[in-house]
Amino acid sequence: MRSSDMMSVAEYTIRNHMEHRALYRKYRPQVFGEVIGQEHVTRTLVREARERRVAHAYLFAGPRGPGKTSTARILAKAINCEDPRHDGEPCDRCATCQAIAAGSSLDVQELDAASHNSVENIREIRVQVTMVAAGPSAHRVFILDEAHMLSTAACNALLKTLEEPPPNVHFILATTEPYKLLDTIRSRSQRFDFHPVAAETLTRHLRWVSGQEGYEVGEGGLEAIARLAGGRVRE
Known part of the structure; x- marks a missing residue:
């Protein structure tokens, strides 16, 4: 194969990958009703949002790719939406919903536990939780992706927060390997299993x-x- 042909193949591969990523972002679900194949999860979550009975800790378990992180973001929207729909769905139009979708909301923090798995990372979250508890504010939502990657010390630090969380703080742990989490963390979280x-x-x-x-x-x-x-x- 000529070098020019190899370059064409490489460019085609890169372009297809970029188009795939663009389509994935474009059609990423923004409300519960757009999440496909997980109705057993979204049905309960939208009811809890509608009735304002949102748990302090959730555990989203399942294989890679069925929508755990997307659903976590939608739940964060539903918790903080300025004009929620009567059925419990977030409006997806207000400034808060738009900020959460863009990843710029100060009230929603996402942490990749695969690369931020130390006890210091969790202690930073605990400091933020303490600050939230000290005064009135919107609901703070912490989304921990790949939560099973947290170190043992980090899990123990997280457990202390889950045991006595402030009323306006919520944790959503997403994991492909829930059995690696402490039993005490699993028992304090409302678990939902996502399926392929x-x-x-x-x-x-x-x-x-x-x-x-x-x-x-x-x-x-x-x-x-x-x-x-x-x-x-x-x-």
């Missing part, structure tokens, strides 16, 4: 996205893509 999305459901979703983008993809092609995704929406 069925190929038929993914096919319907792909058909809709293709229509929105003006792509002409045959049914067989959509079904093949859905199978290759392995139950992961973002793939």
Whole structure:
């Protein structure tokens, strides 16, 4: 293969990857009703949001890709939305919802526990929790992705916060390996298990996205893509 051909292949691969990421961000669910294949989870969460009975700690467990982090962000919206819908869904229009979607909200903090897994990282969160408890504020939501990667010392520090959380502080732990978390953390969290999305459901979703983008993809092609995704929406 000529170097120019190799460059063309590389450019094509990079371009496809970038387009995939752009589509994933564009069609990432922003309200509970847009989360596909996890109705057993969203049905309960939207009811809790509607009734304002949101737990202080949630554990979102399941394989990579079915929507754990997206659902956590939507829940953070529902908790803090300025004009929530009567059914419990966030409006997704107010400044708070837009800030959470953009990742710029001061009331929602996401922590990648795979790279921020030390006790110092959790102590920083505990300082923030103490500051929130000291005065009136919006609800603070801490989303800990890959929570099973926290060190033992970090887990113990987190446990102390979960045992007596302020009323306006909520933790959402997302993990692919819940069994690695302390039993005491699991017992203090409301657990939801996310499942791989069925190929038929993914096919319907792909058909809709293709229509929105003006792509002409045959049914067989959509079904093949859905199978290759392995139950992961973002793939």
